Amino acid sequence: MAHAINFINLDAVIRAPKDAQPALRHLEDLCLRRSPRALVKYHIVPAIRHHLRKENMIPLDASNWSASPEIQNALSCFSMVTAIFERYRDEGVTLAANVRRDVTDPIWSLVKAWSSYFIKRTNILTSPDDRRDIDLIFTVERLLSAFVYWIGVGTPYMSSRPEDAEFTCQLILPLWIRCAAFKDVFAPRFVGVIYSAIHTDPSPGRVGPMTDAVVSHPTGQFASALVASFIDLMSDSHIYNELTTFTLCLIQVCLRHEPLFVEISRLGLMSWMVRFAFRMISKRPALGDDALNEEKHIATFAVTFGTIHKLLTLGYEAIVSALDAHFLEASLLAELCVLRYDHRATERFRNRLSQMIDGVVHFLNFRSVLRRARQEIRRIEAHGLEDAIREGSPLLMKWMRFRGIVAAHEDAFSAYKLVVLTICANPQCRSAKEAGAALKRCSGCLHRAYCSVECQRADWMNGHRVYCHQIRLERTERRLPHIDAAIDLTDIDYLLFMVTQDAANARRQLRNEPRQKDRVIAMDYRNASAEEGSIEISFILLHECRTLWPAATEAEWRSWLERAKRVKEDDGMDDEDIDHEGIDEVGDTLVLLVAPFSPFLPTTHLTSLRRIQRWRYGALDRS
DSSP states (O other): OOOOOOHHHHHHHHHOSTTOHHHHHHHHHHHHHOOOHHHIIIIIHHHHHHHTOGGGOOOTTOTTTTTSHHHHHHHHHHHHHHHHHHHHHHHTOOOOHHHIIIIIHHHHHHHHHHHHHHHHHHTTTTOTTSOOOHHHHHHHHHHHHHHHHHHHHHHHHHTTOHHHHHHIIIIIHHHHHHHHTOGGGOOTTHHHHHHHHHOOOSOTTSSSBOSTTOBOHHHHHHHHHHHHHHHHHHTOGGGGGGHHHHHHHHHHHHHHOHHHHHHHHTTTHHHHHHHHHHHHHHHGGGGTTOHHHHHHHHHHHHHHHHHHHHHHTTOHHHHHHHHHTTHHHHHHHHHHHTTTOOSHHHHHHHHHHHHHHHHHHTTTTSHHHHHHHHHHHHHHHHHTHHHHSOTTOHHHHHHHHHHHHHHHHHHHHHHHHHHHHHBOOOTTTOOBOOTTOOOEEOTTTSSOEESSHHHHHHHIIIIIHHHHHHHHHHHHHTOOOOGGGOSOHHHHHHHHHHHHHHHHHHHHHHTTSOOOTTEEEEEEGGGSOSSSOOOEEEEEEGGGGGGGOTTOOHHHHHHHHHHHHHHHHHHTSOOSSOOOTTGGGTTTOEEEEEEOSSTTSOEEEEEEHHHHHHHHHTSSOOO
16 A cells, blocks of 8 residues: 655645754655655655755754754755665666656755765864764764765766766765774775776776776876875874775775776885885784784785785786885795784785795896896895794795796896897897907997997997987886886897797707697796796697687687788798898797786787797897
8 A cells, every 4th residue: 555645744844944854754754665756856856955955054063963953854865865776776777867857966966065064074084083973973874874875876877977086086085994994983885885986887087997998087086096095094003903994995996996906006006015014014013912913913914915916917017116115025024924823814825925926936037027036135135034934934935946046047147148248239240259359338228239339330220229218218217117018128138038049949959849830839938937947848739829828719819820820921931131040941930929928917929930030130120
């Protein structure tokens, strides 16, 4: 049976806000029980617009603020907004033009203004250390609950306006973070609100990613606010023990929204997370034997290093940033902090640290990473951390293997330097220096050496001019390369040297293999890792390359085969300019390079033995 509607009371609600509390409660009850669209359009929305007028915002310092009719009516209006959109969600009502016109457009600006008004009343953003009125806290929690429900339903409407994205970043985000730092104000649904606000379909001006991997301005603004709030919390020693909750919320949002995660990584979050890890390590002795705090501490350790682990998946730039922040030292110190624990969380924590060390190993073929890893080893040796770790610790064994791999890479780099300084870099010369003679290095980049001024001029006009300029620019600005570039120019020549050395070894082994036209040399650099620090070279048939590329679709695989055919046709011809060590005999042999530009997202590259030779000796454009 339908509930009777007292329209006289509804008229009273609209006419006299201070004396309409009983009628408004009746209207709220009707809204909770049933919400036909006519009732919403012609009675509930007008009542909400009447009671949420700006004139009803009484002074924030009023003595009877919480009990005033204006505030109570406003809270009832929020409750009705909640009921309306919960009902719309349950009934599957779409955000059509009539819903926008009759409901969301009239009340959204009012809800936003009153939300700001209520939040200012709490003083939680400006004076978090003041004594807080528990009744006011409950009022805020009620508001947040209603607000969460509303945004959860009305996200498509809210996200279509840049000014609403600014409201989310400047008010809701700081409130969420501040609430997460206090147990008695924690709003559990707030993480879902933030995620819903930023996770929308690609469109310019929305809070979310745009096409072609370009991040929209609101998402960048959100990322900046998030990192700034995290840094602010780090500087507040009074809420250190409550940062676990905030960090968990941070990870929950970032891991689910990749464009936001990438945007945050550009704002120096890696260095701040490592710094936070050092801070937790320094706080560890103060915990004593408090079991509860110890449990919180190990959980915070796991989340913090989980964030670092996730950031490392972004590739080269993240690895360099982590090494600059001394995250390897923080990892070993963290091992000392968790020795007293004996549960599964500790084992997972140690496994994650081990994976992070393996992630660095994947990038040791980059000379800039190798140099930083060597500096980190020296720093750890100077602090005596290896002696402090318990004998037989899995992480200590992993660390000792890591040191051995770094030493092997240093030997390879020494061989590279010997070649660079003993062979003229001019492709038309390539003469080795005589005994007692010294090649002169380019004063701009210090990466090339020449036997004469003429050779230097020839190579300068042949393309070294651009290369040298970019090297000097990067050194002057002291900046990391863009993340899409994966590696900087200082690494390219060394990488090509390593590839040519490995290709030469593969060519010698190829002579002992059966003569088959469709054979491929697979050079997998992903496994230059865990034990020996060497690559895997295998000789497989063309159709077997699919095993190294399992995620490829049929269309991608057919395109790959067509490209392989073109590479063989292009490189099967004789080359009068390049003929090193009988390369023409097997020069058209396909080579599949699997390079660790990211240890979790490897990059495949198809080429040939002859083309690799051209790379190294400068006869082919390296792009």
